[in-house]
Amino acid sequence: xxxxxxxxxxxxxxxxxxxxxxxxxxxxxxxxxxxxxxxxxxxxxxxxxxxxxxxxxxxxxxxxxxxxxxxxxxxxxxxxxxxxxxxxxxxxxxxxxxxxxxxxxxxxxxxxxxxxxxxxxxxxxxxxxxxxxxxxxxxxxxxxxxxxxxxxxxxxxxxxxxxxxxxxxxxxxxxxxxxxxxxxxxxxxxxxxxxxxxxxxxxxxxxxxxxxxxxxxxxxxxxxxxxxxxxxxxxxxxxxxxxxxxxxxxxxxxxxxxxxxxxxxxxxxxxxxxxxxxxxxxxxxxxxxxxxxxxxxxxxxxxxxxxxxxxxxxxxxxxxxxxxxxxxxxxxxxxxxxxxxxxxxxxxxxxxxxxxxxxxxxxxxxxxxxxxxxxxxxxxxxxxxxxxxxxxxxxxxxxxxxxxxxxxxxxxxxxxxxxxxxxxxxxxxxxxxxxxxxxxxxxxxxxxxxxxxxxxxxxxxxxxxxxxxxxxxxxxxxxxxxxxxxxxxxxxxxxxxxxxxxxxxxxxxx
Amino acid sequence: xxxxxxxxxxxxxxxxxxxxxxxxxxxxxxxxxxxxxxxxxxxxxxxxxxxxxxxxxxxxxxxxxxxxxxxxxxxxxxxxxxxxxxxxxxxxxxxxxxxxxxxxxxxxxxxxxxxxxxxxxxxxxxxxxxxxxxxxxxxxxxxxxxxxxxxxxxxxxxxxxxxxxxxxxxxxxxxxxxxxxxxxxxxxxxxxxxxxxxxxxxxx
Numbered sequence: 001x002x003x004x005x006x007x008x009x010x011x012x013x014x015x016x017x018x019x020x021x022x023x024x025x026x027x028x029x030x031x032x033x034x035x036x037x038x039x040x041x042x043x044x045x046x047x048x049x050x051x052x053x054x055x056x057x058x059x060x061x062x063x064x065x066x067x068x069x070x071x072x073x074x075x076x077x078x079x080x081x082x083x084x085x086x087x088x089x090x091x092x093x094x095x096x097x098x099x100x101x102x103x104x105x106x107x108x109x110x111x112x113x114x115x116x117x118x119x120x121x122x123x124x125x126x127x128x129x130x131x132x133x134x135x136x137x138x139x140x141x142x143x144x145x146x147x148x149x150x151x152x153x154x155x156x157x158x159x160x161x162x163x164x165x166x167x168x169x170x171x172x173x174x175x176x177x178x179x180x181x182x183x184x185x186x187x188x189x190x191x192x193x194x195x196x197x198x199x200x201x202x203x204x205x206x207x208x209x210x211x212x213x214x215x216x217x218x219x220x221x222x223x224x225x226x227x228x229x230x231x232x233x234x235x236x237x238x239x240x241x242x243x244x245x246x247x248x249x250x251x252x253x254x255x256x257x258x259x260x261x262x263x264x265x266x267x268x269x270x271x272x273x274x275x276x277x278x279x280x281x282x283x284x285x286x287x288x289x290x291x292x293x294x295x296x297x298x299x300x301x302x303x304x305x306x307x308x309x310x311x312x313x314x315x316x317x318x319x320x321x322x323x324x325x326x327x328x329x330x331x332x333x334x335x336x337x338x339x340x341x342x343x344x345x346x347x348x349x350x351x352x353x354x355x356x357x358x359x360x361x362x363x364x365x366x367x368x369x370x371x372x373x374x375x376x377x378x379x380x381x382x383x384x385x386x387x388x389x390x391x392x393x394x395x396x397x398x399x400x401x402x403x404x405x406x407x408x409x410x411x412x413x414x415x416x417x418x419x420x421x422x423x424x425x426x427x428x429x430x431x432x433x434x435x436x437x438x439x440x441x442x443x444x445x446x447x448x449x450x451x452x453x454x455x456x457x458x459x460x461x462x463x464x465x466x467x468x469x470x471x472x473x474x475x476x477x478x479x480x481x482x483x484x485x486x487x488x489x490x491x492x493x494x495x496x497x498x499x500x501x502x503x504x505x506x507x508x509x510x
Numbered sequence: 511x512x513x514x515x516x517x518x519x520x521x522x523x524x525x526x527x528x529x530x531x532x533x534x535x536x537x538x539x540x541x542x543x544x545x546x547x548x549x550x551x552x553x554x555x556x557x558x559x560x561x562x563x564x565x566x567x568x569x570x571x572x573x574x575x576x577x578x579x580x581x582x583x584x585x586x587x588x589x590x591x592x593x594x595x596x597x598x599x600x601x602x603x604x605x606x607x608x609x610x611x612x613x614x615x616x617x618x619x620x621x622x623x624x625x626x627x628x629x630x631x632x633x634x635x636x637x638x639x640x641x642x643x644x645x646x647x648x649x650x651x652x653x654x655x656x657x658x659x660x661x662x663x664x665x666x667x668x669x670x671x672x673x674x675x676x677x678x679x680x681x682x683x684x685x686x687x688x689x690x691x692x693x694x695x696x697x698x699x700x701x702x703x704x705x706x707x708x709x710x711x712x713x714x
Contacts, residue, residue, distance in 0.1 A: 014662060021669070083655035121673035128666040135659055143656040151663040158670030173674070199632055223623060 003076040006086050009063040009094050010134055016055030017127035024048060024120050044120060049109025049476055052123040053102045056130065060098035067091045067501070082202035085140035085278075089350070092505035093137035093274040096358045099487070100266035101130040103365035103480045108259035110474030111372050115380065117257055119162045126263060129155025133267050137274035140282070142191045142201040145275060149187075149239070153180050156268055159260035160252060172255025179238070179248045187235025190228040194283075197224035203282040210286045229284055229296060236279070239272035240333045243306040250318075253326035261322065262368040265329045266361040273336055273357055277350055281343060281507050290344040297344045300337055301435055307334030308442040316449045319383050321371055324449055325364070328408060331446055332360050338435050339423040345430035347506040352422040355502040359419035359491050363407035366484035369477055370401035376472035384456045386469040391458035394471040398457045400481045407488045409450040410443050415491035422499070518558060525551030538584045546577045561640040 004011065030043035067088060071077060077086045084090075108122055132151025139145035157180065161173030195201055198209035198220055210225055212218040238245040253261040280296055289295035308331050315327030336356050342349035374390050374397055375381035381390075391398035407414035420443060427436040462468045491498055511519075524547050531544025549572045556565035638644050649657050 018665075080655050083653070119673060121669055124669055125666060125673065128662055128669070131662050132659075132666070135662075141656070143653060144659060147656050147659045147663055151659065151666055154663065154670055155666045158666075158673050161674045164674075227619065227623065 002074045003079060005069070006066055006071060006074045006077040007080065007084070009059045009066065009091070009098070010084075010131060010138075012062050013055060013059040013098070013127055013134065014131045016052075016058070017124050017131065020048060020051050020055065020127060021124045023051065024124070043113075043118065045112045045118065045122075046109050046476065048120055048123040049105050049112075052105040052127055053109070055127060056098045056102035056105060059130075059134075060095050060102065063091045063095040063098060067095075067504075082140035082204060083144045084135065084138045086138060087507075088501075088505045089274070089278070089354070089507050090134075090138040092354050092502060093270060093357075094134045096270050096354070096361050097130055097133045097137065097267050099358070100270065100361040100365060101126060101133075101263065103362070103369070103484055104259050104263040104266070106476045106480035106483075107262055107365070107369050107372055108257070109476035110472065110480075111257060111259050111477070114377050114472050114474065115257070116377065117163050122159060122162060122257075122259075125155045125159055129159070129263070130267060133271035136271045137278075139275060140203050140278065142195065142203070142206075145279075146184075146188060146191060149275070150184065152268060152271060153184065153239075156260070156264055159263065160256040162260070163255075163257055166255070168255040169257075170255075172252045175248050176252040183235045183238035183245070186231050190231025190235065193224055193228040193231065197221055197228065203279060206283045207285050210284060210289065213286070213288075225284075225289075229289070230299075232279060233296065233299060236272055236276045237303055240269055240276065240337075241330050242303045242333050242337060243310045243330060246307070246311070246330045249330055250323045250326040253329075254320060254322050258322070258368055258372050261326070262365050265325070265364050265368070269329065269333060270357045270361060273333075273340070273353060277340060277343060277353060277507060280340070281350070292344075297341050300341045301432075304334045304337035304341060304435065305438055307331060307337060308439060309334075312442050312445040312449075316445070316452075318449075321384060321387065321453060322382060324453075325367060325371070328446070328449075329364060331442065332364075332408070334442070335420060335423060335439055336360070338427050338432070338439050341435060342423075342427045342430040342432055343507075346426055348503065349423075349426040349430065350506045351499075351502040351504075352426045354505045355491075355495075355499060356419035356423050358498065358502075359407065359415035359488075362484045362487035362491070363404050363414070363416050366400065366404035366481060366488060367408060369481045369484065370397055370404055372472070373397045373474070373477050373481065374401070374469055374471055376470045379468070379470045381469040384453065385462065385466065387453065387456045388460040388462040388468075389457075390469070390471065397471050400485060401457060402454050403485055403488060405450040405453055407492070409447040411447070413489070413492045415488045415495075417492060418495045418499070419491075514558060518555065521551045521554035521558070523551075524548075524554070538587075539581065542577055542580045542584060545580070546573055549573045549577065559640075560635050563640055563642050563645050 024044070027044060027047075066074075066086070071086045071088060071091065074086075080086070105123060105126055108126070111117075112119065112122060129152050132148045132153075132155065135144060135148035136152055139148050157173060157177045160176055161169060163169035194206060198206045200206045200209055209218075209220050213220050213222050213225065234245065241249040253264065256264065280290070280300075284290065284296060286295075290297065292298065311327045311330035311334065315324050315331065318324040318327060336353050339349050339353035339356060343353065371381055374387060374394070379386075381387055387401075390401075403414065407416035410416045410420040420439075424436045424439055427433075427439070526548075528544045528547030528549075528551060532541050532548060533544075535541040535544060549568060553565045553568040553573070556562075556568060
């Protein structure tokens with residue numbers, strides 16, 4: 001019983017996905033008379049979105065419940081270890097993933113019917129992909145890690161390609177699929193090498209084997225460990241879309257239906273960061289590998305600086321808001337990587353990254369949601385010009401958009417401010433002054449393109465005769481925006497509670 | 511060189527040549543046959559690792575079913591099906607440079623690896639290793655969680671493939687669907703419900 005309770009967040013989302021598929025298959029299509037359909041879910045995106053959101057909220061609530069009960073007080077959970085490691089770190093991330101997934105599902109409930117993408121498969125795919133993401137954040141074994149990674153990725157590849165008939169969506173899906181499979185193959189090569197070098201598939205065993213390098217009688221070779229570390233880092237850097245493994249990101253986000261892009265930006269990234277932290281700290285947590293002189297911290301620091309700088313410079317030159325948000329997500333991966341580098345010295349940095357990703361999840365989901373709200377069928381808001389004058393025509397949408405952009409830019413009193421503060425403070429505490437200063441400078445550069453959106457929202461008028469975006473009306477999108485706004489303000493004004501939870505989520509690696 | 515070494519060498523050469531043929535063949539059937547060679551070569555390596563069950567499954571499932579499915583699809587499309595470009599494209603010089611570069615790098619890495627590291631000594635396989643019983647014990651015992659998780663992987667793959675492959679299912683039709691079947695069969699309405707719809711249609 002305790003085992004079932006401990007696994008309940010995963011089971012709720014997984015079983016919920018299957019129930020939703022059944023409900024979709026045996027339901028009656030809700031279409032106008034005279035419309036022929038073979039799709040039982042046609043016209044029911046709203047109900048399915050509600051169902052998916054409820055399932056994911058249940059998953060989030062159960063994560064909190066298991067947290068409160070204390071995973072350490074459930075000894076049965078060791079039965080599933082090391083394949084699934086249910087600790088506070090996992091539960092924090094599964095909460096974040098469920099919240100991000102629920103927001104994306106609600107956005108899809110408004111977006112898909114509005115834009116005529118009447119594909120009810122969206123919701124089971126979203127839920128199953130979330131199961132993969134949650135298992136990825138819990139993976140303490142290479143087998144689970146790879147299966148979970150592929151479960152998450154396959155769902156996302158298909159979510160992107162759902163808009164049939166759009167060459168841009170096909171290009172986005174194909175590009176992400178091919179590059180993603182290539183990255184997964186590189187990572188699998190690294191994992192196989194890791195097994196060959198250490199003889200272990202569980203991360204704890206790998207960590208112990210890595211620590212034994214150099215001690216008499218150890219047959220573990222440092223060369224193989226280093227090569228496998230590089231290969232695994234490449235695979236995970238692709239998933240978090242860090243520069244220079246980011247080229248697919250803008251195209252994939254632009255071609256994907258916006259709720260799918262939201263899901264990619266929040267859930268895939270958070271899960272990839274969770275597994276990155278666990279692999280580095282548990283598998284490669286050896287003092288020699290996790291030091292500034294050698295090993296992964298300098299490599300990750302280079303990735304972090306490149307991601308922040310390149311993404312911020314390119315984002316400022318975009319004409320499409322969706323592409324700008326894609327580059328913004330790359331820049332945020334850079335900020336979070338600063339925290340990952342700091343995690344080599346302080347366990348507090350792990351909590352900082354966890355908190356940062358929660359703040360990033362609600363802010364980014366909100367920003368994409370506000371962009372969805374600003375457009376409607378045939379007049380989707382894509383470029384900055386589309387947003388001109390929305391502040392006058394639809395003040396609520398513009399206000400919500402501004403709040404989430406403030407949070408992304410890291411201005412108080414929003415969630416993004418405390419996320420950045422926490423990450424950069426742990427970086428400074430760990431003595432990484434250069435990284436922290438570069439991160440601060442980049443935050444200022446980033447504010448430029450976030451504020452540019454607001455300039456268009458409030459201070460520009462659409463050129464006469466130019467096509468203007470018409471805002472849509474949807475209870476689902478509005479609900480998602482309100483929920484995200486509550487999170488953003490709550491994390492920004494009263495972060496203490498969540499910060500405490502995040503500091504409980506620190507990985508006890510060494 | 512031991513007989514086992516020769517066996518490994520043959521399997522490795524078959525697998526690598528097959529892989530090269532898979533990605534370089536212009537004729538898709540040859541590509542599929544290259545894939546078949548790779549699969550058979552890898553199955554041979556499994557046998558040498560005393561994973562007989564895995565080797566048999568590899569031959570039955572991949573060589574027997576998956577490649578046959580590929581060949582079916584290729585034959586349905588026509589064995590002469592080519593890519594959209596068909597010929598040389600501008601910018602293809604990058605391919606000529608990138609592929610050998612990556613190959614040389616990988617080969618260099620492999621040689622370096624062989625020089626700097628001694629192979630990890632694994633324990634000798636216990637008796638019964640690689641049999642159906644041993645694999646079943648692992649799948650339903652030690653590795654139950656990843657096994658159960660792979661069900662989610664398979665479902666997501668199936669649903670995703672259907673979602674991508676299916677074209678739009680909902681399209682406006684010329685006439686109401688509910689009328690069609692009875693009318694075609696009986697030349698008219700035999701049920702009040704159908705009669706109503708037919709009347710509606712006539713009225714329209």
